[in-house]
Amino acid sequence: MHEGSIPIVNAMSDPAAAVPVLEVSGLRTRFGPLRAVDGVSFAVAPGETLCIVGESGSGKSTVALSIMGLIPPAAGRVEAGSIHLAGHGELRGLADAAMAAIRGRAMGMIFQEPMTSLNPVFKVGTQIAEVVRRHQGMSRAAAHDRAVELLRLVGVPSPQMRALDYPHQLSGGMRQRVMIAMAIACDPMLILADEPTTALDVTIQAQILALIEELKQRLGSGIVFITHDLRVVAQIAQTVCVMYAGVVVESATTRALLRTPLHPYTSGLMASIPAAQPRGTRRRLPVIAGTVPNLAKLPGGCRFRSRCPKAFDLCAEVEPPLAPPAKGDPDRLVRCWLHADGVAA
Amino acid sequence: MLDYAIYRIAVLLPTLLAVSLAVFLVLHLVPGDPARNAAGPDAEEEDIALIREHYGLDQPLWKQYGTYLVRLSQGDLGESFRSRRPVLDEIMRRLPATMELAGFAMLLAVLVGVGMGVAASMKPNSWVDDAIGALSAFGISVPVFFLGLLLMLLFAARLQWLPPSGRGSWANLVLPVVTLGLPYVATFARVTRSTMLEVLSEDYIRTARAKGLMRRTVIWRHALINAAIPLVTLLGVYFGRLLGGAVIVETIFAWPGLGRYMVDGIIQRDLQVVQGCILFFATAIVVVNLVVDLLYSVLDPRIARG
Ligand SMILES: Nc1ncnc2c1ncn2[C@@H]1O[C@H](COP(=O)(O)OP(=O)(O)OP(=O)(O)O)[C@@H](O)[C@H]1O
Numbered sequence: 213m214h215e216g217s218i219p220i221v222n223a224m225s226d227p228a229a230a231v232p233v234l235e236v237s238g239l240r241t242r243f244g245p246l247r248a249v250d251g252v253s254f255a256v257a258p259g260e261t262l263c264i265v266g267e268s269g270s271g272k273s274t275v276a277l278s279i280m281g282l283i284p285p286a287a288g289r290v291e292a293g294s295i296h297l298a299g300h301g302e303l304r305g306l307a308d309a310a311m312a313a314i315r316g317r318a319m320g321m322i323f324q325e326p327m328t329s330l331n332p333v334f335k336v337g338t339q340i341a342e343v344v345r346r347h348q349g350m351s352r353a354a355a356h357d358r359a360v361e362l363l364r365l366v367g368v369p370s371p372q373m374r375a376l377d378y379p380h381q382l383s384g385g386m387r388q389r390v391m392i393a394m395a396i397a398c399d400p401m402l403i404l405a406d407e408p409t410t411a412l413d414v415t416i417q418a419q420i421l422a423l424i425e426e427l428k429q430r431l432g433s434g435i436v437f438i439t440h441d442l443r444v445v446a447q448i449a450q451t452v453c454v455m456y457a458g459v460v461v462e463s464a465t466t467r468a469l470l471r472t473p474l475h476p477y478t479s480g481l482m483a484s485i486p487a488a489q490p491r492g493t494r495r496r497l498p499v500i501a502g503t504v505p506n507l508a509k510l511p512g513g514c515r516f517r518s519r520c521p522k523a524f525d526l527c528a529e530v531e532p533p534l535a536p537p538a539k540g541d542p543d544r545l546v547r548c549w550l551h552a553d554g555v556a557a
Numbered sequence: 558m559l560d561y562a563i564y565r566i567a568v569l570l571p572t573l574l575a576v577s578l579a580v581f582l583v584l585h586l587v588p589g590d591p592a593r594n595a596a597g598p599d600a601e602e603e604d605i606a607l608i609r610e611h612y613g614l615d616q617p618l619w620k621q622y623g624t625y626l627v628r629l630s631q632g633d634l635g636e637s638f639r640s641r642r643p644v645l646d647e648i649m650r651r652l653p654a655t656m657e658l659a660g661f662a663m664l665l666a667v668l669v670g671v672g673m674g675v676a677a678s679m680k681p682n683s684w685v686d687d688a689i690g691a692l693s694a695f696g697i698s699v700p701v702f703f704l705g706l707l708l709m710l711l712f713a714a715r716l717q718w719l720p721p722s723g724r725g726s727w728a729n730l731v732l733p734v735v736t737l738g739l740p741y742v743a744t745f746a747r748v749t750r751s752t753m754l755e756v757l758s759e760d761y762i763r764t765a766r767a768k769g770l771m772r773r774t775v776i777w778r779h780a781l782i783n784a785a786i787p788l789v790t791l792l793g794v795y796f797g798r799l800l801g802g803a804v805i806v807e808t809i810f811a812w813p814g815l816g817r818y819m820v821d822g823i824i825q826r827d828l829q830v831v832q833g834c835i836l837f838f839a840t841a842i843v844v845v846n847l848v849v850d851l852l853y854s855v856l857d858p859r860i861a862r863g
């Protein structure tokens with residue numbers, strides 16, 4: 213169907229990236245008048261971790277939920293674009309029943325809130341077993357054994373006993389491990405993780421990151437990891453997409469992006485990492501000044517303009533395209549007039 | 558769980574004691590002489606005095622209550638002034654009829670009401686939702702006696718599809734059960750709709766969908782069990798009202814149950830019958846609420862058991 217018609221620009225330096233598990237292109241999702249995702253493209257290769265970073269409200273979760281087909285129909289819909297999953301073809305426009313057969317089997321998702329994401333009235337073992345019963349037609353007993361095995365795999369101590377616990381009996385970290393066990397139960401080729409460590413304390417965070425990394429090695433899945441924390445990006449990602457107000461403003465390999473951020477927004481994000489700030493100024497530069505513009509009525513021109521320290525005339529008139537920078541690495545993409553061909557900066 | 562159950566049952570006794578005292582006081586303090594009423598309008602003074610002595614009505618009130626309690630503890634609810642038969646026997650004889658009526662009405666409320674509520678919550682603000690909303694508004698607001706008479710006029714008198722009164726065949730059940738059950742169908746539909754809408758927006762429902770579970774599994778298993786927890790509490794609350802409704806419905810449809818027995822008792826000023834019936838109803842309500850509470854803790858694992 214697709215014949216590789218979409219240019220996949222990120223992760224090109226990695227030869228394994230030749231056949232992506234997931235290709236998203238031109239994705240547009242809106243909630244009524246609000247354009248939460250306004251033309252987003254990226255691709256993820258097997259064994260690759262792609263991070264989507266951005267402030268709250270930039271549309272990161274909406275991208276993940278659009279891929280999963282989990283945008284509540286009463287609230288919004290995926291309007292345009294293509295979501296191509298290896299072996300399953302185009303997902304956009306599939307009926308919910310067809311999507312349900314893919315969700316949990318070919319792609320699994322981990323959410324931000326481990327405290328509320330498990331059903332309070334079922335034992336955690338049962339909730340994990342449900343996935344393999346649904347997709348692999350296992351018997352109740354076999355599915356229970358598999359659930360215990362998965363709990364062990366995600367590092368839950370005494371999994372046999374924990375499988376019989378209800379969610380409220382487990383800590384946040386343990387619940388997140390249960391969520392991960394559910395997401396990987398059918399060895400999915402794609403794992404979507406939406407800020408899976410944000411709600412956890414620092415030591416647990418590190419453990420969960422290590423676990424996700426280990427599982428990726430083991431399963432060879434592609435991972436889309438959503439975070440607003442560039443330190444997490446540095447730890448786990450090969451590729452990064454920086455999102456702002458519903459669009460990708462910069463994408464590059466992690467190393468290139470962290471070494472030389474091109475977009476003023478990316479630079480701002482990096483300046484807000486406490487360790488990256490000079491001593492004495494840490495308290496005064498916590499975040500980029502200003503707020504995300506109203507996505508329901510965006511003015512023309514660059515979306516970051518109102519907060520950009522380097523904005524100039526052109527920025528107010530025309531929205532910059534996402535394109536390779538005029539000077540430098542052609543594998544990178546940036547959406548800023550400062551780096552556009554033939555525009556004097 | 559067991560400890561909790563034992564505790565709840567232990568608390569039951571003082572509750573029932575208080576209920577018995579309240580019933581006793583209210584009925585003995587209302588104006589009117591029960592002995593005179595029992596004897597009939599043209600009885601001799603000596604006969605009335607005899608009756609008064611026979612039933613201990615000449616004793617001081619606290620002594621009467623004491624005797625009453627002792628008898629109660631032996632399962633003796635006294636005997637009817639009219640029929641001279643033990644009230645408990647009469648209650649037991651009529652109990653199946655009332656249970657049948659109340660049971661089917663509850664079943665109707667749960668099956669149809671919950672079904673309608675789930676259907677409405679699937680597509681909020683659609684025409685299905687609106688239709689169900691209108692029907693339940695009618696069900697909640699129409700008085701039971703009016704509904705009963707309306708149904709009787711339409712289906713028994715005019716269309717002659719169903720018998721107007723009495724008990725016996727399945728056809729006899731339809732009108733009383735619908736009359737008694739409709740307000741609860743309406744209430745259950747409403748409550749189910751709103752709790753389902755709330756539950757469907759929970760994170761764990763999104764998780765269930767992310768696992769690829771089929772729509773019906775997500776709704777009937779993951780959502781409804783959570784929505785059922787507040788519904789079960791309602792079941793306890795509404796059981797009492799249902800018994801109250803049964804009194805009216807049994808009277809309209811000449812249904813030979815407890816409610817009608819009590820109404821007859823009231824009309825004939827048969828003190829023992831009224832007292833026995835009220836105490837029986839009260840006990841039933843207290844016990845049902847206990848069962849509901851225990852059921853609640855079975856359904857919701859978060860409730861501490863111990
Ligand atoms: N169900 C919804 N109904 C209406 N608007 C929504 C809905 N979900 C998200 N939005 C809006 O879409 C925009 C993007 O939200 P999204 O949750 O994707 O952001 P995010 O980048 O994940 O932010 P965060 O870091 O806070 O999770 C926001 O303006 C948000 O208010």
Ligand code: SF4
Nearest residue numbers: 514517520527548549
């Ligand atoms: S296009 Fe202009 S306003 Fe937008 S980020 Fe670049 S310099 Fe800033």
Ligand SMILES: [Mg+2]
Nearest residue numbers: 272273274406
């Ligand atoms: Mg989010």
